[in-house]
Amino acid sequence: YGCDTPGVENGPKVLIENNLLDIFNKSQQVCHMGEVHVKNVSSNDKYAANDKMKYLDEVVRSNVGLADKVYESLTNSYLPLVIGGDHSLALGSIAGSSKFFAEDLAVIWVDAHGDINTHETSP
Secondary structure (H helix, E strand, O other): OOOOOOOHHHHHHHHHHOOHHHHHHOOOOOOOOOOOOOOOOOHHHOOOOOOOOOOHHHHHHHHHHHHHHHHHHHHOOOOOOOOOOOHHHHHHHHHHHHHHHHHHOOOOOOOOOOOOOOOOOOO
């Protein structure tokens, strides 16, 4: 939902169906921790919670679930590999990692374009 581009939600399923996990299994034990369900929200409700932040309620809800999955993965000594449809999943990925690593967490963000905005600066 974060990028509002139709079709990106299919990316993870296509990658998994095309054996992405098998590629990683060659060098690292992979444990599929399951998916975080993202419910369909009508485009009419895009700005229902905030006039600058798209689909805010569902982005927050799904990232809370993702944070739990990332934390569970780390707790079980697995390196989390998050495959998602858009950059909004960074919220849950970092939150789950932060819960596990506390103050020992460092994040290096590499992106093709600067789209790190606050709700005041979002276009």
